[in-house]
Amino acid sequence: MKSFGSDNHSGVHPAVLTAIQEANTGHQPAYGADSVTEEARRLFRQTFGPDAEVFFVFTGTAANTLALRALCRPFEAVVATSAAHLNEDECGAPEYVAGNKILAFPPVEGKLSLDVIDRLRINPHDPHRVVPRLVTLTQATELGTVYSLDELRAITERAHARGLLVHMDGARLANAAVHLGCELADVTTAVGIDALSFGGTKNGLLCAEALVFLKPDLAPSFAFIRKQSMQLASKMRYLSCQFLPYLQDQLWKKNAGQANAMALYLRERLSQLPGCEIPYPTQANEVFAVLPPPIAKIMQEKARAYAWDGDLHRFVTSFDTMKEDVDALFVGSGTP
Ligand SMILES: Cc1ncc(COP(=O)(O)O)c(C=O)c1O
Numbered sequence: 001m002k003s004f005g006s007d008n009h010s011g012v013h014p015a016v017l018t019a020i021q022e023a024n025t026g027h028q029p030a031y032g033a034d035s036v037t038e039e040a041r042r043l044f045r046q047t048f049g050p051d052a053e054v055f056f057v058f059t060g061t062a063a064n065t066l067a068l069r070a071l072c073r074p075f076e077a078v079v080a081t082s083a084a085h086l087n088e089d090e091c092g093a094p095e096y097v098a099g100n101k102i103l104a105f106p107p108v109e110g111k112l113s114l115d116v117i118d119r120l121r122i123n124p125h126d127p128h129r130v131v132p133r134l135v136t137l138t139q140a141t142e143l144g145t146v147y148s149l150d151e152l153r154a155i156t157e158r159a160h161a162r163g164l165l166v167h168m169d170g171a172r173l174a175n176a177a178v179h180l181g182c183e184l185a186d187v188t189t190a191v192g193i194d195a196l197s198f199g200g201t202k203n204g205l206l207c208a209e210a211l212v213f214l215k216p217d218l219a220p221s222f223a224f225i226r227k228q229s230m231q232l233a234s235k236m237r238y239l240s241c242q243f244l245p246y247l248q249d250q251l252w253k254k255n256a257g258q259a260n261a262m263a264l265y266l267r268e269r270l271s272q273l274p275g276c277e278i279p280y281p282t283q284a285n286e287v288f289a290v291l292p293p294p295i296a297k298i299m300q301e302k303a304r305a306y307a308w309d310g311d312l313h314r315f316v317t318s319f320d321t322m323k324e325d326v327d328a329l330f331v332g333s334g335t336p
Pocket of ligand 1: 142
């Protein structure tokens, strides 16, 4: 039985294992000076634009936290939704490692409201208060919704006008781009995002995430920050090679397309269960459902659905979730 507990429960796409196997030839210089990493860097520039500068790291938490270290001084603050992974699920790493205060605001369907940015008190002359410096958005959001391109443009314009930079936590960026029917650059570089945590692990890679600066000169000292933060892989080629099929062969799109389609199918099937309510639109690979307790118990066991908040449960589909995996959850439920 496949798990719907998280997209981290899935395995590795065979094309990624092949890329690792191919990278495993002979000797290469260490710490990113190898030809595989050079090729991956080129692909990132091709995908996100000529100014994109990519740094490979091991985890999404590292990408997020190091984005803060790179872009904020310790007395500067980060604006996020209270639901942001960086606020809720990173064990305080951003606060501990980067040292920034996080100003967390209630999300609306997972998203940061534009008026939050308008209402921020920003006074660079008052040393009693932190100075907001960075807005961070999660795309797709933690609640499985997706910011539209217009919403993103409005946020970056408003933030930049107030002297703020904008970071995107793109742990599930591929799923968001597939939902929007656009390319990765359309939903990042083209809408004014400054820095991006680009996820891979949840969408078929073995273990590889990237922090991408999308504009020149944003973090000239980042190579030092990454090393000091223990995220500089010596055998870097085994991280960077995972992005070769992902970007070159558009594996990101294929994998996220399958996961998204299965989330929609799962939503449809869940909505036929008596007493089940689905409070948010399903726009990526997560479905949130309020389940009556007897059904919740079954779904926790069968699907490994995660009890998010009381009766609200989260289901996550993966790149290898199939229709029959979804159907298997409903055997004996009395639904067609
Ligand atoms: C929205 C979001 N950001 C970042 C991460 C990165 O997490 P990790 O440090 O486990 O790779 C996750 C993982 O669950 C996530 O859901």
